[in-house]
Amino acid sequence: MASILRQIVAGPRQKHPEAGLDLCYVTDNIIATSGPSSTFPQRAYRNPTDALVKYLDYKHSTHWAIWEFRAEGTGYPDSEVYGRIRHYPWPDHHPPPFALVPNIVASMRDWLKGPDTNPRRVVVVHCKAGKGRSGTAACSYLISEEGWTVEDALFRFTTRRMRSGFGAGVSIPSQLRWIRYVDQWTKHQKLYVERQVEITEIHVWGLRDGVKVAVEGYIDEGRTIKNFHTFNRYERIAIDNEAEHPDSTTSPAIPTSSQSLPISESRIPTAEPQRTASSGLEAGDSAVIFRPAQSIVLPTNDICVDLERRNKATYGWTMVTSVAHVWFNVFFEGHGAENHGDAATNGVFEIPWDAMDGIKGSARKGTRALDRLAVVWRTVNCEDEVKPKLPQIITEPKEGEPVPESKAADWKNAPHSNLATIGKDLGLRTDSPVSVNVSKASSLRSIGSSPQHSEEDHLKGVKVHGSSGEKHITHGIGGEGQPRVTVSQPDLGMPKVQSPEPIARMDKGKSIWDVGFGNPTSIVGEMEKSRTDDASDQKSQQDSETSKKHVPGQILKEDKRQNQ
Numbered sequence: 001m002a003s004i005l006r007q008i009v010a011g012p013r014q015k016h017p018e019a020g021l022d023l024c025y026v027t028d029n030i031i032a033t034s035g036p037s038s039t040f041p042q043r044a045y046r047n048p049t050d051a052l053v054k055y056l057d058y059k060h061s062t063h064w065a066i067w068e069f070r071a072e073g074t075g076y077p078d079s080e081v082y083g084r085i086r087h088y089p090w091p092d093h094h095p096p097p098f099a100l101v102p103n104i105v106a107s108m109r110d111w112l113k114g115p116d117t118n119p120r121r122v123v124v125v126h127c128k129a130g131k132g133r134s135g136t137a138a139c140s141y142l143i144s145e146e147g148w149t150v151e152d153a154l155f156r157f158t159t160r161r162m163r164s165g166f167g168a169g170v171s172i173p174s175q176l177r178w179i180r181y182v183d184q185w186t187k188h189q190k191l192y193v194e195r196q197v198e199i200t201e202i203h204v205w206g207l208r209d210g211v212k213v214a215v216e217g218y219i220d221e222g223r224t225i226k227n228f229h230t231f232n233r234y235e236r237i238a239i240d241n242e243a244e245h246p247d248s249t250t251s252p253a254i255p256t257s258s259q260s261l262p263i264s265e266s267r268i269p270t271a272e273p274q275r276t277a278s279s280g281l282e283a284g285d286s287a288v289i290f291r292p293a294q295s296i297v298l299p300t301n302d303i304c305v306d307l308e309r310r311n312k313a314t315y316g317w318t319m320v321t322s323v324a325h326v327w328f329n330v331f332f333e334g335h336g337a338e339n340h341g342d343a344a345t346n347g348v349f350e351i352p353w354d355a356m357d358g359i360k361g362s363a364r365k366g367t368r369a370l371d372r373l374a375v376v377w378r379t380v381n382c383e384d385e386v387k388p389k390l391p392q393i394i395t396e397p398k399e400g401e402p403v404p405e406s407k408a409a410d411w412k413n414a415p416h417s418n419l420a421t422i423g424k425d426l427g428l429r430t431d432s433p434v435s436v437n438v439s440k441a442s443s444l445r446s447i448g449s450s451p452q453h454s455e456e457d458h459l460k461g462v463k464v465h466g467s468s469g470e471k472h473i474t475h476g477i478g479g480e481g482q483p484r485v486t487v488s489q490p491d492l493g494m495p496k497v498q499s500p501e502p503i504a505r506m507d508k509g510k511s512i513w514d515v516g517f518g519n520p521t522s523i524v525g526e527m528e529k530s531r532t533d534d535a536s537d538q539k540s541q542q543d544s545e546t547s548k549k550h551v552p553g554q555i556l557k558e559d560k561r562q563n564q
Contacts, residue, residue, distance in 0.1 A: 073413035166461020206371025
């Protein structure tokens with residue numbers, strides 16, 4: 001039963017022919033694997049921790065150690081891997097706080113190349129699926145410590161981890177951006193300066209209606225993403241003069257400073273602007289400046305802009321039709337690596353819609369919410385804040401120096417990680433009056449759990465590889481006179497329950513009325529039909545009672561005797 005579940009979850013990836021483990025050798029001394037688990041029901045469809053440990057013990061004796069990156073929790077206690085584990089957690093589908101990168105690669109280097117190391121040592125990296133976060137860490141090590149190019153590192157990880165035709169091993173645009181930051185950091189003395197950053201404005205071209213724009217960043221050593229500000233309609237300045245902004249289809253000319261585009265302060269709307277149904281744009285808002293009423297100060301260089309578009313439905317419903325976000329680091333965008341740590345104190349980060357991150361690490365973003373955005377930022381000076389945070393110079397620990405490690409997330413949270421780290425998705429939601437001024441549609445509060453993707457979505461296309469690139473890892477496990485790695489097959493004793501389908505889902509090219517309710521019937525149509533049916537039933541009952549009042553008494557008595 002357990003092997004069947006693992007096969008379903010793995011989808012098209014290959015499995016170890018005897019051990020049944022999902023792992024691959026990126027290089028001779030770097031192993032990538034999906035996150036193992038010691039709890040039910042996860043161990044029924046993921047690598048059981050004890051089976052992974054048995055395999056590593058047999059193949060590598062005591063010369064292995066684990067690096068894990070799961071902010072949602074590992075799913076097993078450290079004691080089950082002999083305490084031979086390093087923790088550097090950050091949330092799924094996102095790049096790491098860059099301040100973690102020097103410690104991650106330095107700790108790997110010390111394990112593999114330190115003075116007291118054994119050449120047989122291996123590093124085992126895992127996140128949830130062993131793809132995005134694990135690939136980011138593995139490629140960062142190859143680039144910074146082994147001298148690989150970005151292209152070679154990404155190509156190796158993809159060819160060893162993914163089946164042909166199933167995309168790249170590291171595919172999320174922001175994670176790819178971080179790997180290129182690592183390349184810049186490696187080529188320029190491995191110096192990084194952490195600073196506080198203020199977001200002064202966000203410029204948007206081609207803004208559609210109902211779009212929520214929020215600024216987020218890391219806290220708690222990178223384990224948590226915090227929403228620092230969500231813009232409301234009173235912080236939105238519309239520019240509808242052709243002379244004041246470029247065409248939305250061309251690259252906007254934005255000054256590389258904290259100064260905003262030329263605008264008229266009288267353009268600040270005091271009421272909700274009108275919308276145009278034909279184009280989906282807000283009237284006069286083909287170019288918009290979001291200017292916060294209060295300062296937005298983030299504690300690190302890592303900045304995230306999160307977008308969500310909602311279309312107002314009816315009867316207290318609203319539909320999420322777009323979800324996207326983007327991460328960038330102002331130290332590298334300000335050319336701090338090239339200038340020996342002396343990064344620019346202000347600048348603009350610009351990105352088109354198509355280059356942004358999609359839903360839960362995929363390319364899927366829903367309908368277009370905008371054409372292009374630019375984030376205007378500046379660093380916070382000591383005199384700007386009552387209690388300023390001085391810039392922190394971060395270098396890679398040298399060999400022999402202690403390497404800081406992050407605090408581990410609660411390993412027991414992993415079985416419930418869908419609730420703890422649930423990602424945004426498209427679908428139907430209920431209105432919430434709390435943030436009605438955020439955009440034209442009310443903000444969202446899920447009516448239940450958001451539509452969940454199966455485990456196969458995270459692991460689709462993954463395969464296993466041996467240290468020499470062979471598709472199956474054949475180390476003679478289970479042969480005569482050799483230990484055999486066995487995998488437990490628990491009887492869950494649970495009835496099979498078919499999960500209900502999401503009530504609505506938005507696909508590209510479809511309107512909100514084409515989803516989940518059958519075309520062409522709309523939500524309003526279903527409600528009106530239901531109310532008509534109820535009224536018809538009520539009228540039929542009243543007619544029946546009325547007719548009985550006019551039936552002759554003798555007939556009523558006969559009916560009564562027959563019933564008795």
